[in-house]
Structures are given as structure tokens and as C-alpha cells.
Amino acid sequence: MISETTISTQQKKMIDWAKLRADFPILDQQVHGHPLVYLDNAASSQKPRAVIDCLSNYYEKDNANVHRGIHELSNRATAAFEASRQRVATFINAKTQDEIIFTRGTTEGINLIAASWGSKNIKAGDKILLTEMEHHSNIVPWQLLAEKTGAKLVYIPVTGDEGLLDLSKLDQLLTPEVKLFAFTHISNTLGTLNPVAELCERARKLGVTTLVDAAQSAGHLPLDVQSLGCDFLVFSGHKICGPTGIGVLWGRQEILDNMPPYHGGGEMIVTVDFFKSTFKKAPHRFEAGTPDISGVIALHAALDYLDAVGRENIFKHDQELATYCYDQLAQLKNVRLFGPKTGRAGLVSFLLEDVHAHDVVTVADQRGVALRGGHHCNQPLMKKLGIASTARASFYFYNTRAEVDRFIEVTREIQKFFGA
Ligand SMILES: *Cc1c(COP(=O)(O)O)cnc(C)c1O
Numbered sequence: 430m431i432s433e434t435t436i437s438t439q440q441k442k443m444i445d446w447a448k449l450r451a452d453f454p455i456l457d458q459q460v461h462g463h464p465l466v467y468l469d470n471a472a473s474s475q476k477p478r479a480v481i482d483c484l485s486n487y488y489e490k491d492n493a494n495v496h497r498g499i500h501e502l503s504n505r506a507t508a509a510f511e512a513s514r515q516r517v518a519t520f521i522n523a524k525t526q527d528e529i530i531f532t533r534g535t536t537e538g539i540n541l542i543a544a545s546w547g548s549k550n551i552k553a554g555d556k557i558l559l560t561e562m563e564h565h566s567n568i569v570p571w572q573l574l575a576e577k578t579g580a581k582l583v584y585i586p587v588t589g590d591e592g593l594l595d596l597s598k599l600d601q602l603l604t605p606e607v608k609l610f611a612f613t614h615i616s617n618t619l620g621t622l623n624p625v626a627e628l629c630e631r632a633r634k635l636g637v638t639t640l641v642d643a644a645q646s647a648g649h650l651p652l653d654v655q656s657l658g659c660d661f662l663v664f665s666g667h668k669i670c671g672p673t674g675i676g677v678l679w680g681r682q683e684i685l686d687n688m689p690p691y692h693g694g695g696e697m698i699v700t701v702d703f704f705k706s707t708f709k710k711a712p713h714r715f716e717a718g719t720p721d722i723s724g725v726i727a728l729h730a731a732l733d734y735l736d737a738v739g740r741e742n743i744f745k746h747d748q749e750l751a752t753y754c755y756d757q758l759a760q761l762k763n764v765r766l767f768g769p770k771t772g773r774a775g776l777v778s779f780l781l782e783d784v785h786a787h788d789v790v791t792v793a794d795q796r797g798v799a800l801r802g803g804h805h806c807n808q809p810l811m812k813k814l815g816i817a818s819t820a821r822a823s824f825y826f827y828n829t830r831a832e833v834d835r836f837i838e839v840t841r842e843i844q845k846f847f848g849a
Contacts, residue, residue: 747775
């Protein structure tokens, strides 16, 4: 048997990153008269030709509604749709494909859990434990649920600009009143990589259910839901080379089987009577109506693509670029950097003294460099750090060291331009 590490070491030697980059047609263009340097991957990744072709192939050859047809096209669409579910299961090492629910994205996955699992399992006086680095989509659904149920939200603090979870507070915060502990794997603002397996283990000892927001990690490092030991995990297709409008919710089968439906409608029922209906088991119970069929099928192509590159290789590549970028920025004057100094994931948040993040991004765009500036859907974190926004450069495997150099050169120009 060839071990996984042997394969990835062999792959690493053979990876031709420039060739991979050429699979992304969108990257080969000029923006405002400069070559595009796309560093906004934490907001959405670009798509390889294989995914774009998969979408058009589906519409050109197989398009039909799934699950209910008895004709050839419907059978083809259904087979491809369900093959993707199986592929997602292997991608995250789920026990069975019945644990895979297709959603519109991370946001919908969390809302589904809050509405379905939450309404059944969260009562007045219960606590929901989150962290101060959560994306709005892992805060607001819990606020809505807390308002409805009388539950209370509690937060693990972030240490400050270095952006680590203050785990010295965990014993105090992770108590038996906590019914759910929901946290991000990688912070989309700080680049922090949280110790998921350790956090889940501590929660499990107290019988606390765990939810991992894998929006920033799913396409960037190997994920194994069984060894992470979580109960739910959610991610979006569009951040990992897949189409927009498609996402995944994974849940342990025994938990999913005890959850009430989320949306009601076609496809999720066994029988419908005028006054009462019976429902299918997971995953179909949670997939009412016609799903994003092309999105599901193209997600399969995206996962195949990522695994051909190797997620360990992707992580190393992204981390090297981000660390290089961080070190280069740290050498400039009047730069405030956010997130851990070492061990960070593939993104860097920063502020230039006396220059608004919005202005950094606007001027960078004029030079062809796509960054993101703002609160990154982390308003409470911004408030905690005493800032309104940051500028962020986020990387993927098609980015190059030369692009980081270009970004640093542009940052220098911005500082000069604003006299900062
Ligand atoms: C992008 C993101 C989300 C939301 O994902 P959508 O695709 O917009 O639903 C949630 N959490 C994190 C950490 C993210 O980066």
C-alpha cells in the first residue's frame, strides 16, 4: 500500500504551478492596463477550465430535473448528482454519502442547523458558545435562535492583533450549559488556524455538539470529519474552485436522522396528505425543491481538481506565500499586521497608518491588484480590535511569489502616494 504521505511527496516534486495557473482562463487578463493580480481568494476563488466545461457540458448534454424522471436525461442528471454526493463524502471522509446535504453555501448550512437542530435542541437558559473571530454567518443565525428560544450567546475571546483564541478561558466558558459550540476552522480576517480536533474533543467530553465553519479550510487543506471529531461541518463551493450557489453541510447521521425538516416542499416527502405529511430521511429530507443541479455536478469537478493538485500541497503553497507576504509587509514602516506571526493560513490582513483600507484597495485596483478592504463580515472582531476595517490579501495555489512582490511594490507606491 502506498501511504498518503508518499503520494503527496511525489506530487510535490512534480507539481508545475505555472501549468496549473494556465487552467484558470480568467487570470490571463489586464485590469486598468496592468496584468491582473487576483488576491481576493478568501472572498471567492477563480474556477479552472474543468469546472467551467463541466457546467456547459451539463447544459449542453444532460440537463433535466433530478430524482423524479424516468427518462434518459433525468437518469443521467440524477446519477451525476448523486455521484457528486459520494465524491463529497470521500473528500471529507464522511462515513456515508447520506451525511452530505447540498445547500447554497456555508451561510445556508449554518441557518439550516440553527433552524432545524437548534429549534429542537436549544431551550431557554442554554448557552451557545462562539468565538470572537466568527464570520457574521456564524453569529447572526445564533442571535436569531437565541431571541426565539431565550438561549444565551457566549464568546471565546481573541487575544488581540495576534488573533489567537484565548484558550485559557475555555474551561470557564465550555460548561455543561453549553449545548452547541460553533467556531471557524480558519479565520477569514486573521488567517488563524484553530485547533479543531482539540476543541471538539474538549466539547465531546461534556456532551456539547460542535459545528465547524470550514469555509476557509475546505479547499485549502485535507479535511477528515471523523478525525476532527466534530458533529457538523459546513463549507461553500465558490471558495474552493466550484460554482457559486452550491455548498455542503455534513452532519453525523444519527444527529441528522433526529432533526426536523428545514424547508418543506417537493422531493423531501414520502407521502403528503391535505393535513399531514411524512418525510424522507437525510439527506433528502433537507433538500426540498429543485436543487442547484449544475452546481452540484460541477462541484464534483472542482473536488477532483483540488485532489489532483493535493490539498497538502495547496496548504503549503498558500502558507509560504502568506508568510512571505507577511514578512515583506513587516519590513515596511507604519504597517499594522493582524493574525499570528507563525503558522498562519494563506491570507494577510493589514492597515497602513493614516491610509483608509478602502483607499488601499481602490489604488491597488488601479494597478491591477485585487484586494479586499472592509470589515470582512467580522464587525464585532473589528470593534474588539478598535478598528473599522482592514485591507486583506488572500492567496490560492495559482498565485505566485512574483505576484506577492508586485503587491508589495504597489503597497510601497500607495504609502508614497498618501505620504504615509
Ligand atoms: C465566506 C465565509 C462564510 C460565508 O460563506 P458564504 O459562501 O457567503 O455562505 C462563512 N464563514 C467564513 C469563515 C467565510 O470565510
